[in-house]
Amino acid sequence: MIAFDLLVAICLLYVALLFGVAFLADRRAAAGRGGWLRSPLIYTLSLSVYCTAWTFYGAVGYAARSGLEFVTIYLGPTLIFIGWWWTLRKLVRIGRTQRITSIADLISSRYGKSNALGVIVTLIAVVGVTPYIALQLQSVTLSFAVFAPSGAGPWALTDLNSTALTVAGGLALFTILFGTRNLDANERHHGVVIAIAVEAVVKLIALLAVGVFVVWGLAGGVSAMIERIEASPLAGMPIQPGRWIGLTFLAAAAILTLPRMFQVLVVENENERHLATASWAFPAYLCLMSLFVVPIAVVGLAEMPAGANPDLFVLTLPLAHGHDGLAALAFLGGFSSATSMVIVASIALSTMVSNHIVMPLFLSLTRTSAPMSGDVRMLVLRARRFSIGGVLLLGYLYYRMSGGSEALAAIGLISFAGIAQVLPALVGGIMWRGATRLGALAGLTLGFGLWAYTLLLPSFGGGAVMGPALLAEGPWGISWLRPQGLFGLDGLDPLVHALVVSMAANVLGFVTVSLMTFPDPIERIQAAQFVNVFDHSSAGPGWRQGGAEAEDLLLMAQRIMGADEAQALFRRSAADQGKQGFLPDITPDFLQRLERALAGSVGAATAHAMVGQIVGRSAVSVEDLMRVADETAQMMEYSSQLEAKSEELARTARQLREANEKLTELSVQKDAFLSQISHELRTPMTSIRAFSEILMGADGMRPEDMGRYSRIIHEESLRLTRLLDDLLDLSVLENGQVSLNLQEVTLADLIDRAVAATGSLQGGLTIRRDAAAERVRLMTDGDRLSQVFINLISNAHKYCDAEGPELTIRVRAARGAVAVDFVDNGSGIPERSQAIIFEKFSRLTDPRKAGGAGLGLAICREIMGRLGGSIVYLPGQGGAAFRVSLPQVRAEAA
C-alpha cells in the first residue's frame, strides 16, 4: 500500500499547485492579460463544481445500493441545460444587468430590494449548505482513512477529526486568499475559477482512469463487463417512478438554486455566449462522469469483502489490486471534488452573509452618524472573511455532530431539498410579474419550515432532535401531523413525501399570497425589469434629482469600491454627460448607475439604502409610479425612444452651454491676461529703469549701494527672462514643435530631482513619499516629466495653507499605467475653480504670492499630453490633489 506520508505529501503538493495556479491567474487577470481565462471552456469546467465528493465517491455507493437511481442526479441538470437554456440565459442576463451578487441578492432585488427576503434566503442557504460542506469534509477524511494503516496506528478516530479540522482550515485560508481579494462580487474571481477548472479536469481524469482500469483491467473488456452487470444484483433493482421524478426534479432545482451553482453560473459568468457552449459541454461532462459508475459499483460489489463501504469503491478497488498510483489519482479526484465545492460554496455564502446580514446591521447602527464614516470597504471584506471562516466552522461542527456515519448521498439529498425551496420565488420572480414580496416570503417560510419538519430534523435519527414517539405517532399523538406522514400521506418514500409536502405548500403559499397582495412601486419596477429583461436592459427604479453633492457620493463610493474604481466610474459618467472631470451632474441615470455599481459590492438592498442616505430620499416619486403605469410594450418602446432623443438633446445642450461658458470665461481671461502680462513685464522693467537711471547719475554714491542696485537690476532681468521662457515654452508645446528625449528612467529619481529643485523654496513643507512604490521604470522624457513634478511641488509650497503643510506623493502602477498623486493637506481648490486651473493665465490667488504668470499648470497639461499621459485635479481628497497619469511603456517595448 502507498505510504501514508507520501499521500499527505502528494496532497500538499497538489494544494500548492492550486495556490500557484490561482495566484498566476489572478496576476494575469489583474494585468489585463490572459484572454483564455475568460473562455467558454473554463466557464464549463467551473460549472463542474456541481460534481462534489458526493458525485465522485457517492454515486458508486448510490448505484451499489439503489441501482440506476443515481442517474437522476445527472439527469436534472442535463434537462435544465438543454431544455431550459432560455431561462438560464435570462438568469445570466438579469445577473449582469442588475449586478447580482448571489441568489439571496437576486431574490431580494427582484422583490423590491427587500432585505428581509435576502436574510431568509441567506439563512436557508446556510442551513441547507452546511450539511453539504460537512459531507465534503467527511469524504476527504474517510478517503484519508482508507490509506491510513489499519488498527491502532497513529490514525485513530480523533485523528480523523483533526484531519477534518486541518482540511477545513486549509480551505478557509485558500478561500479567503483568493475569494476576498476583490470587494466587488461582480469582479470575477479568476484565480478561484481557474483552480476550480483544474480540479474539474483532475476529477474527470481520475474517475475515467479508475473506470478504464475496472472495465479493461478487472472485468476483461466491454462485453465481459456487460455480462457481469446483467448478472449483478444491480440489474434486479426496481425503478421507483416516484423517487425518480422527485430526484430528477430536485437535481434540476439544485442547478438553479444552489448558492455555489448560482455563483459559477451567473456571478462568475464573463459572457452570455459562454452559456451556449456550456449547454452541450456541461451535459457531456456529466455524461463522462457517470459513464463508469455502474461498472465500478458492480465490480466492487463482486470483489470487495461484504462489509466494505461502497462509497469508497473508487479508492478501494485500485488499492485492493495494488495499483497505488491509480488509487492516489482517485484520491486526488475526490479531494478536488470536495475542495472545489467547499471553496465556491463558502465564497457564495460569505457574500450573502456579509451583504444581507452584516452590512444592513452596520448601516442601521450607524444611521444616526454622518453617512459612511469609517472605511466600509474594509468592513465588508472583513465581514466576508469572517463569514468564510464561520461557514467552514459550521460545516466542521455539523460533521462532528453527525458523527460522520451516514451514507453520503442521504445528506446531499436533504440539502438539495432545503435549497430547492428557493425555486418558486426564483422562477416565479423571473417569469411572473404578479409575484410579490409577501408571496415570496410566505412560500419560502412555509416550504422551508415543512422541509425542516419533515426531512431535516427526522434525519438526525429518532431521539436526536425529535423523539421516537413524535416520529411514530405525531406531536401530541395527532397522527396526521407525523413528520414523515403529514395529512395521512403514508407509504411514500420519506424524501418524496417531504419534497411533495414542502414544495406544494411553498408554491401554494407563494401563488395565493402573491394574488392577494399588491406589490409596492419599487417591486413593480423590478418585476418588469426581471421578467422582461431582454426587452429593456436599462431603466429601473429611478432617482430624481436630489440634494446630494457629487463630491459626497464620490467620497462614499471611494470607501466602498476603492478610489480607482470609483474615480473611473465618476469620470466615465461625467464624460457621458459631456462634462470633464470627476463630478457628473446628479441625474437619476447617474444615481442608478452608481447604485448598480455599489450593488456589485454590497448587494442591491444595501446599495439602495446607502445612496438613499446621501440623496436623502428613498421613497418612490410620482414619476416612478407613472412609469410603472405605462406598461404596454408600445408605450415602453415609444417612451424609451423619446427618452433617448431628449437625453441626446439635453446632452448636446449641456455641451453647448459648457462650451459657451468656457469661451466667455476664456475671453475674460484673455483680457485679464493681457493686463496681467503687461503688469508682469512692467514691474521688473520699472525697477530696472529706475535703478539704471540712479546709477547713471551716481556721483558720490557709496560702492556698496552701487553693488546692491546692480544686483537688483540683474535679478529683475532674470525674472523677465523666466516669464518669457514660460511663454515660449508654452507656445512651443502648444504648437507641437517639441521633440521628446525618450529614455528609460526611474520614477524615484525624477521625484528626487524635483524635490531637490524645489528645496530652496521657503516654508516648511513636509513631503511624504513611499520609496518602495516609486521603484517604477518608465520610458519617457525625464526632463519634461520632472518639470511637471517641480511645478506641482512648488505649487504646494506656495499655496498649501495648512498649519503644518504636508505633501503626500503616492505612486500606483496597475494595468500598464502609472499614476502619481500629489495630495496636500491644505484647503484644496473650490469646485467652481477646478475646471479652469489648467487653462492658461488662470490664477486663483494674488499674483505676487504666486510669483508666476499662471502658466505652470497649463505647461504641465501640455507636457503630459505630449508624453501620452494626463494631469487632472482629483476632488474629494481633503486638500489640493493632482494626479499625473502615464502609460507604462517598457524599455523593450519602445
Next chain:
Amino acid sequence: MGKRVLLIEDEPNIIEAIRFILSREGWRVDTHSDGTTAFDRVTAVRPDIVILDVMLPGRSGFDILRDIRADAGLNGLPVLMLTAKGQVKDREMAERVGASRFMAKPFSNTEVLASVRELTGA
C-alpha cells in the same frame, strides 16, 4: 523742504528706488505695502503727497483713493497714481476717482520727482 511723502506700493525694489530718488532731494519718505490698512496710514501720517500703486494686496488703489476723496479732513491732498498695467481704461478710472496725476510704470525718475514737486507746489 522736509515735506513728507507716503508711498503705498508693494514691490520692494520699486519702493527702494522711489525712496532713494526722493530722499536724495530732501523728502521724508514713509512707505506702506498693505492695501487693507493703507487708508488708516494716510490719516495717521497726514503726508503732503501720496504716491499710490493700483495693484495692491488686499485692496485696490482705486478703492483707497475713493476713501481719501470722501474724507473731508484730507481735502486737497495730492495723490500720484502708479500702475503697471498701462491700459487706457485704468487711466480713465484714475481720473474718474480723482487722482491728481497718473503715471504708467516704468517711469522716469526725473518725471516722478518733477510731478511730486509740482503737485505739492514745492
